[in-house]
Amino acid sequence: MPHVNFTRHLQTFFPTLKMGEEVPGASVREVIAELEKRYPGFALYVGDETGRLRRHVHVFVREEPICDRDELSDAVSQGDEVYILQALSGG
């Protein structure tokens, strides 16, 4: 199963999030859907109600940013490292 790593900022809202958590799924969309089951409300933190990634959120698979920010169709495979991170912004 893919392993998912998170920005620590998300633990402000989901204190039990575990770094490197094993999450089943064949695409980023499926991984986030599983995370939503484990942590209700999670999907609306990283994406909006249409399912697209929020503007200032980045998801990387194998150190590459995902291509499909609207449908999150990028494939993930056994053992892949998925990173859910904050884009640099703010002030």
Add this chain to the structure above:
Amino acid sequence: MSDQIVLATKKGTLILDRRNGGWAIRPIAQPGQAVSYAARDPRDGTLWACMDNAHWGPALMRSRDGGASWEDASRVVYPKGARYIEQLIPSPEAMEKAGKPIDYKPAALMKIWAIGFAGKDQPGVIHAGTLPGGLFTTRDGGGSWELNRPLWNHESRGGDLFSGEATSKNQWGGTPAAMAYGEFVPGIHSVVVDPRDSNHIYVAVSCAGVLETRDGGKSWAGCNHGMQNDYLPNPEADWGHDPHLVTLCPAHPDRLWQQNHSGIFTSEDGARNWNRISQQDVGAHFGFPIAADDKDAKTAWVVPLQSDQARMTISGGLAVARTSDGGASWQSFREGLPQEHCYDVIYRHALDASGDRVCFGSTTGNVYISEDRGETWRCIGNNLPPIHSVRFA
């Protein structure tokens, strides 16, 4: 007269309590997170904060213990199939699209800009004005929120886009306040409930104007008669107005006040007719907020800026203007306010009045209060984060 003030700031919610003749600032709630609007529900004392987190999206939090602890309320989400007609800011790219078929975009919540509480005749009912221009209502104190479809599907927005193509011309323009969210969309920033009848609600939209429902949101009509704008070929067009804030006098609800991009307006007949009451020689014209007196239908306050082209204090110092005669004349007050090297701008929700007290907060993190109806002022907080809203609790 309230002894508590709630501030929404770029770094969290601040509560100020009147204590020993002064105002004490509590430690910040939601530290580090932007809050677009915060207010206390006068019916049950619940505090509400509209979270505007740049990374994780808009959300609502509430406190049922006076601010000691906060919890997430349910999310406000646009229903599947909600669409709007794309608006483009004037640009070379927009010109290339001129004359081409309109584009539709799926709606997703960008910002909760303001909330409005129904009266005691509708316990648990709260309305939320949002970007991209939807009004949401909860009937169970925030347990769930529903898009007001008659307003979303209004003919002034192109009709029912859930069902298909636009059936009328879209009259709602985008607000520059939306640009931070990457889109040029309309926004509802004023939700004003008639204290005599909670089914009678006004909303103000940037940029469209004021709309009203008298049947609890089942039908809506524009009420912009008498409005004038300085930036369209037809200054008296039905739509295209840019209200910055609309409010009313609670004791005389047919008296409305509007700080608009094109000046200050008032209505004495429940928004049937508006009259421009700006007085440029005392600086009372351009600005964002306006506050109505609780009881006196003829008194209101504004914190004016130079002009739409120079959104800065007038003569380098802060001033508050008050009318006590329904806008026939304005008085400007500066005592106690900084009068040089002052670049404070006051956002649309960042001025409020309660009895003899008037309070405002600025983009440069200063809070000023008057306890004599705006005539003299003192600073009760500085070096705070940029202040988005000020509300007496």
